[in-house]
Amino acid sequence: VNTTADHPRGRNPRGQGERLREEVLAAALRMLDESADHQALSLRAVAREVGIAATSIYIHFADRDALVLAALERAHGDLMESVQHAADGAPDPVAKLRARVHVLGNWARQHPGLYKVLNDRALSQRVDTSFKLELRQQTSAAIQLCMDEGLAPAGDVAEISFDLRAAVHGAVSTRVDEPDRPWPPLEEQIDRYLIKLVGISPSALQQASA
Amino acid sequence: VNTTADHPRGRNPRGQGERLREEVLAAALRMLDESADHQALSLRAVAREVGIAATSIYIHFADRDALVLAALERAHGDLMESVQHAADGAPDPVAKLRARVHVLGNWARQHPGLYKVLNDRALSQRVDTSFKLELRQQTSAAIQLCMDEGLAPAGDVAEISFDLRAAVHGAVSTRVDEPDRPWPPLEEQIDRYLIKLVGISPSALQQASA
DNA sequence: TGTACATCAGTGAACGCGCGTTCACTGATGTAC
DNA sequence: TGTACATCAGTGAACGCGCGTTCACTGATGTAC
Numbered sequence: 001v002n003t004t005a006d007h008p009r010g011r012n013p014r015g016q017g018e019r020l021r022e023e024v025l026a027a028a029l030r031m032l033d034e035s036a037d038h039q040a041l042s043l044r045a046v047a048r049e050v051g052i053a054a055t056s057i058y059i060h061f062a063d064r065d066a067l068v069l070a071a072l073e074r075a076h077g078d079l080m081e082s083v084q085h086a087a088d089g090a091p092d093p094v095a096k097l098r099a100r101v102h103v104l105g106n107w108a109r110q111h112p113g114l115y116k117v118l119n120d121r122a123l124s125q126r127v128d129t130s131f132k133l134e135l136r137q138q139t140s141a142a143i144q145l146c147m148d149e150g151l152a153p154a155g156d157v158a159e160i161s162f163d164l165r166a167a168v169h170g171a172v173s174t175r176v177d178e179p180d181r182p183w184p185p186l187e188e189q190i191d192r193y194l195i196k197l198v199g200i201s202p203s204a205l206q207q208a209s210a
Numbered sequence: 211v212n213t214t215a216d217h218p219r220g221r222n223p224r225g226q227g228e229r230l231r232e233e234v235l236a237a238a239l240r241m242l243d244e245s246a247d248h249q250a251l252s253l254r255a256v257a258r259e260v261g262i263a264a265t266s267i268y269i270h271f272a273d274r275d276a277l278v279l280a281a282l283e284r285a286h287g288d289l290m291e292s293v294q295h296a297a298d299g300a301p302d303p304v305a306k307l308r309a310r311v312h313v314l315g316n317w318a319r320q321h322p323g324l325y326k327v328l329n330d331r332a333l334s335q336r337v338d339t340s341f342k343l344e345l346r347q348q349t350s351a352a353i354q355l356c357m358d359e360g361l362a363p364a365g366d367v368a369e370i371s372f373d374l375r376a377a378v379h380g381a382v383s384t385r386v387d388e389p390d391r392p393w394p395p396l397e398e399q400i401d402r403y404l405i406k407l408v409g410i411s412p413s414a415l416q417q418a419s420a
Numbered sequence: 421t422g423t424a425c426a427t428c429a430g431t432g433a434a435c436g437c438g439c440g441t442t443c444a445c446t447g448a449t450g451t452a453c
Numbered sequence: 454t455g456t457a458c459a460t461c462a463g464t465g466a467a468c469g470c471g472c473g474t475t476c477a478c479t480g481a482t483g484t485a486c
Contacts, residue, residue, distance in 0.1 A: 170379040174375075423485100
C-alpha cells in the first residue's frame with residue numbers, strides 16, 4: 001500500500017519541520033476521502049502512506065483525534081472558501097445563490113468521502129457545527145437577497161432555505177453514496193430545485209448560468 | 211457494556227437452536243443502529259451483548275460479513291414492509307404516495323443508524339441495490355397514479371420521482387445526522403415537497419392526511 | 421427397562437494481526453564562546 | 454578557527470488491547486436396539 005515511493009523521503013532541513021505536518025495532513029485527507037469513515041483512519045496507515053515512522057506523527061499532532069480534527073477543519077475551510085469565492089464572483093443575486101449551491105455540489109462530488117465525513121453525526125457531536133451553521137446563514141442571506149430584488153417571490157426565508165438545503169443535500173448524497181450509477185446531471189436537478197422550491201424564474205436562472 | 215443481564219442465558223432446548231440466531235441478529239441490529247457504521251460492528255461485541263461465547267456466533271453465521279449482511283437484509287425487509295403496508299392501507303393515490311414517503315421518514319427517524327448504514331456506499335457496492343431500486347420504482351408508480359387520476363399535473367415521472375426522493379432523503383438525512391438540533395417537523399417539510407415538487411394540491415393533501 | 425451412541429447447543433484456549441501510544445534514542449545542523 | 458553544546462527532525466522497540474477466526478472440547482438430550 002506504499003503509494004508514495006517517489007523518493008525515499010529524506011528528512012526535512014532545519015526549520016522546515018512543518019512540511020511533514022502538511023504531508024501528514026494531506027495523506028490523512030486523501031485517506032479520509034477514500035474511506036469516508038473517520039473512525040477507520042489509522043495513524044499507522046497514514047504514516048505508511050507518507051513513508052515515515054508512525055511515531056513521527058506525534059511530533060505534529062497530539063493524538064489520532066487531533067489529526068482527524070485538523071483534517072476536517074482543513075476540508076471544511078476548503079469547501080467554505082470555494083463556495084464563498086464562487087458567490088463573490090457572481091454578478092447578481094440569482095447567480096450568487098446558484099453559484100453557491102452548484103459549487104457545493106461540485107465540491108462534494110470531487111470529495112465524496114470528505115463530504116460524507118463532514119456530515120457525519122458522530123463528528124457533528126464533537127466538532128462545533130459552525131460549518132453548517134455558517135452555510136445555513138449564508139444560503140438564507142442569498143435567498144433573502146433574491147427576494148429583496150424581486151427575483152424570487154417573497155416567503156418564509158428560513159423555511160425555503162431549509163427546504164432547498166435539505167433537497168440539495170439529498171441530491172448530492174444520493175450521488176455520493178452510489179457513485180457508480182448513471183445519475184442524471186446534478187446541475188440540472190439543482191436548477192429545478194431553485195425553480196420549484198425557491199421560485200426563481202427559469203429565465204433568470206438561464207441568464208445566471210450564461 | 212453488558213446491557214442484557216436479565217437472566218444468565220441458559221442454553222436453548224433441543225431443536226430451538228435457531229433462537230440464538232434471532233438473538234444475535236437482534237443484537238447486531240441494535241448495535242448497528244447505534245453505531246451507524248457496519249465496519250465498526252464486532253462479533254465479539256455482539257457476543258458480549260447477547261451473553262454468549264464469541265465462537266457461538268459461528269454456529270449460525272459463516273463470518274462477520276454474513277452477520278452484517280443478514281442484519282441489513284432484515285432491516286431492509288422491515289422498512290419495505292412498513293412502507294408497503296402503509297401504502298396498501300391508504301384509500302386514494304395521493305394518500306398512498308403520502309403514506310409511502312411519511313412512513314419512510316418515520317422509519318428512518320426511529321432507526322437512524324440503520325438508515326445510514328442502508329444508504330452507505332461501502333455497502334451498496336457489495337449488496338445488491340434491489341432495495342433502493344424497488345423503492346424507486348414504487349415511488350414512480352405512486353406518482354404516475356396521481357397523474358393518471360388528475361391529482362398531479364402530468365410530467366416526466368422519472369424526473370419528478372427522482373427529485374422527490376432526493377429531497378426527502380436529504381430532509382431525513384439532515385435530521386439523522388444531527389439528531390439533537392431542534393428541527394422543524396419532517397411531516398410538514400415532506401408535504402411541502404409533495405406540493406412543490408410533485409404538484410399535489412394542498413387541499414388534496416389535506417384530505418389525505420385527515 | 422437399560423444402555424450405547426448420535427446429535428445438538430454451545431464453550432474456552434489459542435493464533436496472529438493491526439492498532440494507539442510510550443519511551444529512550446540517533447544523528448545531522450546550527451550556535452556560543 | 455576550533456570545539457562544546459543545544460536543538461531539531463525523526464526513529465525503532467515495546468506495551469497492552471480488541472479483533473476475527475480455528476480448534477478441540479463438553480455436557481445435556483434424544484434415539485436405536
